[in-house]
Amino acid sequence: MRLVTLPGVFTPISDSRLLADCLRAEVHPGARVADLCTGSGLLAVVAACQGAAATAVDVSRRAVITARLNARLNGVRVRALRGDLLAPLDGERFDVIVSNPPYVPATTGGRAWAGGRDGRALIDRICDEAPGRLRPGGALLLVHSSVNGEAETLGRLAARGLRAEIVARRRGPLGPLMRERVSVRDEELLVVRGRLP
Numbered sequence: 001m002r003l004v005t006l007p008g009v010f011t012p013i014s015d016s017r018l019l020a021d022c023l024r025a026e027v028h029p030g031a032r033v034a035d036l037c038t039g040s041g042l043l044a045v046v047a048a049c050q051g052a053a054a055t056a057v058d059v060s061r062r063a064v065i066t067a068r069l070n071a072r073l074n075g076v077r078v079r080a081l082r083g084d085l086l087a088p089l090d091g092e093r094f095d096v097i098v099s100n101p102p103y104v105p106a107t108t109g110g111r112a113w114a115g116g117r118d119g120r121a122l123i124d125r126i127c128d129e130a131p132g133r134l135r136p137g138g139a140l141l142l143v144h145s146s147v148n149g150e151a152e153t154l155g156r157l158a159a160r161g162l163r164a165e166i167v168a169r170r171r172g173p174l175g176p177l178m179r180e181r182v183s184v185r186d187e188e189l190l191v192v193r194g195r196l197p
């Protein structure tokens with residue numbers, strides 16, 4: 001896959017790639033997929049390459065332009081919209097909602113990575129808002145760090161009626177942004193799947 005990023009747009013790293021692998025296993029041709037916090041558009045492009053009808057959303061204008069550019073570079077169609085999480089999608093429902101949101105515990109800094117005091121500001125909103133936008137049998141796929149809390153995410157999704165489980169985990173050293181802000185030395189990247197029965 002060919003990917004470019006405009007200045008200021010998040011360049012995909014290991015969490016993006018781990019989530020992309022899980023997404024490939026979840027998406028079937030014709031599925032409706034929403035990629036929230038799309039950045040470069042990587043996940044939306046992966047879905048579109050699998051034959052999905054993919055929509056990408058980001059608050060950053062540059063990210064939206066980048067996602068359109070990357071769709072074109074890879075010869076697929078992606079609808080890329082600017083806005084806050086599901087807000088621009090006006091009641092639409094999806095077979096898969098995928099997201100790699102900002103989750104570093106930080107209240108200041110880049111909008112691309114700072115996730116509030118405990119890193120859960122966007123994670124919690126996605127857990128609360130996505131279940132109501134899934135089609136029956138549909139799934140939310142979300143990546144975050146073990147630093148953010150695994151049980152909180154699983155519990156929150158279960159409370160909204162989803163069957164929630166960890167479908168991928170990868171242990172590794174903390175990246176530089178996390179290292180400056182938390183006391184542990186390593187973390188697990190977690191891909192959580194919540195499925196609507």
Ligand SMILES: C[S@@+](CC[C@H](N)C(=O)[O-])C[C@H]1O[C@@H](n2cnc3c(N)ncnc32)[C@H](O)[C@@H]1O
Nearest residue numbers: 010012016037038039058059060084085100112
């Ligand atoms: C960690 S990056 C992930 C990018 C991409 N999904 C990936 O895996 O490479 C997070 C992205 O979320 C976007 N973002 C932050 N807050 C948002 C919000 N409230 N709604 C939509 N996008 C948001 C940022 O602009 C940034 O592009």
